[in-house]
Amino acid sequence: MTASAGVVAQLREALGERVDTSPEALNEARADKSGHAAPEAPLAVVRAASVADVQQTLRIATATATPVVTRGAGTGLAGAANTGGGEIALSVRGMDRIVEVRADDLIAVVEPGIINADLNAALAPHGLWWAPDPASRAISTVGGNIATGAGGLLCAKYGVVRDAVLGLDVVLADGRLVRLGHRTVKGVAGYDLTSLMIGSEGTLGVVVGATLKLRRLVPGAVCTLAATFADVRAAAAASAAVTASGVQPAVMELMDAASLAAVHALLALPAPAEGAAQLTIQTDGPAAAAEADAIAAVLSGAGGEVAVTHDAAEGERLLAIRRSMHPAMEALGTTLIEDVAVPRSALPAMFDEIARIEREYGIVIPTVAHAGDGNLHPNFVFAPSTGSGTAADSGASAGSGTATDSGTATDLVPEHIWAAADDLFRAALRLGGTLTGEHGVGVLKRRWLRDELGDDQWQLQRAIKQVFDPVGILNPGKVFDA
Amino acid sequence: MTASAGVVAQLREALGERVDTSPEALNEARADKSGHAAPEAPLAVVRAASVADVQQTLRIATATATPVVTRGAGTGLAGAANTGGGEIALSVRGMDRIVEVRADDLIAVVEPGIINADLNAALAPHGLWWAPDPASRAISTVGGNIATGAGGLLCAKYGVVRDAVLGLDVVLADGRLVRLGHRTVKGVAGYDLTSLMIGSEGTLGVVVGATLKLRRLVPGAVCTLAATFADVRAAAAASAAVTASGVQPAVMELMDAASLAAVHALLALPAPAEGAAQLTIQTDGPAAAAEADAIAAVLSGAGGEVAVTHDAAEGERLLAIRRSMHPAMEALGTTLIEDVAVPRSALPAMFDEIARIEREYGIVIPTVAHAGDGNLHPNFVFAPSTGSGTAADSGASAGSGTATDSGTATDLVPEHIWAAADDLFRAALRLGGTLTGEHGVGVLKRRWLRDELGDDQWQLQRAIKQVFDPVGILNPGKVFDA
Structure with missing residues (x-):
């Protein structure tokens, strides 16, 4: 029996039929929604049904020094959950219970596998919601949202995941369970390991429970504005003007031509005017209508052609155009979806940089932005190169085109695309920004992390990883490139 | 020359007159506002004027293995900034510049020594504010607020320090400078070391700069309600009813009899009715008046005698009663000010526990609470015991009575007071709470930290401390008791 077979045998003995080694399961675990996949399939997929299952898996992994990649719904966009050869894919998707909802304390305790939208559907009858609203909310898990520190459309007004989690139950690399954080609004006993865990992409432990900070549903109707501008720079300048005006929209999305x-x-739909870019904005709460009027004035003053609707269905229809971005890109080819964020005032300058990069590299970079918080998603669309690796395009969850990331630079992303992406990251950093606003580092951005953090901080972060994961079994090769 | 004299000589050579060894300065550095002081005076007070000064100090400290205690205005309530024999007090109080204010990006970059209220006075003309509002805001520094992860009166509606800091510049134990976090609304590149640093009480590094997340000033007038109840349990139940009703006050303070x-x-002022307790509540924003009416109805329904004012000056007068709590306790004698927090629905039960502890230990525990967020400040008032230690009551900044904490259990707090406090902490934990909502652990709560965190998490936190502070010079003996 090989060492790998021994690991699988131990998992089977401990976890029985919750260990899945079917070719379909193994292949699916290679990829997330980034379009990239691990070159080889993992040893097994463990479908954990309980905290004890997670603990068993990690005890075996530690004893055998076998890497573990924790997975939710596989909707990540940076390859963090891609599971490769010799690794265990630990799925917590089946741990999807709502353990507790306390309307009086504005908290919910949930398991990590619950889908964000399902949680919110269950909270609505209590008059409550969990604010983090990634574009993937209908298909992504709360645990995945936590692992990536997800953002979304509503962040400028309602915050990111970090603002909406009070505590986490985490299984450590060796199988021990720790309870981090608190159930109270305030709490400063010791270091904030809850925040440390949020956005750590499976490299520090496995989240098996979360105490979420809820909000009460916002009363009143939502108002939606759609404004068309002659070009993307004008739209970006208009969005910065809205932020500077002091009115706080709930949603402010920008789409380039x-x-x-x-x-x-x-x-x-009928084709838009050549070069035209669009802002889609929503206001909510008691002052929604007045805020929409104020924003309409700012947009008109900035040269926009503005339409306002107070009708919820019409508003959803307008926003659906923005929500269709990911499938529209998938239809065009294989994409490298980027995720830079800049201070809001730098949004026009960042679009200038994107235009420059398009010219210099002779490519088109369709870009959408959560303009309210300065987070841009430039999409590098390309035909996969064929010089290296094996396309894993049978991966059902991996979109229409799937590139293979082999853990080195010799992947299916053509070199000139990586060079353009490199230029983009450096431009964002120059403008006071970050290389990832909400998708995380995964495998796709790890080679730039050190540039953003600086050597000293990068070393500190690696040393923290070592504290949590002395054997190096937790999602190795992700986030850090060495 | 002794080793200590050698350290002081090195500091003087590097920092000249910024090294203060006057008896007044050394004595003041022994204490914070907790009423507790280190038994011996430190080696020197370094009054840093720049990042370079902080780096120089830490390089010398690391080279000579000399402990460093970072201090702001010395207004802490857990003894975290108390500096004792053989230690360097590193004051960053003089580093108080506002480096940058960006109204369009809703951020400010500041040095750590600026007073919270001074910052907000400077932000107001821009139509901005930094929301953290500890009761000490007129005398405490932003750096101190960050070091303790301060809370305050407005947290349920406007968040704690952790919600209001985007990035930190930190000098590490060996003098290297790292820049943590980002200037953007979103950012998930690597681990969230900014949050890890917040509330770390000087044990991980020295904050020398902060990028703060600002809010726009809330428009409109504030409404203030004062409601009197027959007893504290009724007041606590009424505050929980307000939270459960879904109306979100900006301030909701409770005072027991x-x-x-x-x-x-x-x-x-005229004495209140025997046993009477009070809630002081403020609403703000466009719906302030309507919310005040809704809250008044809840309070009346809960048995309160309610007064409402829309007059700002009258509102401030009502709130001044709450803000006078700390001097009122100082006038009574030496106090051990506690800081437990519980889920808001558990507030009445926590007051039952306090009543039980008062009975069982034959003491009175005057208690105020930030009722909107479940954070209680029970005050144990006592005459200092005389059996051990040396009273440091000449410490000008240490209040009317100053107890000496020698780093062991043999301090001036009488044993039966510690026993009652122990009972209180355990009650808070049983109710799902924490032993410190906003003051931090310092020296006064370190012996209970392990109970709250559990052994495994406590060990993890100590290992993180070791990563940042391998020589053990950063505020040793604080937070962790071994």
């Missing part, structure tokens, strides 16, 4: 055209084509 | 009587005596 290439994005708008791709989505219109996908949805079979 | 002993607190109310003490403050009325201090301010020479």
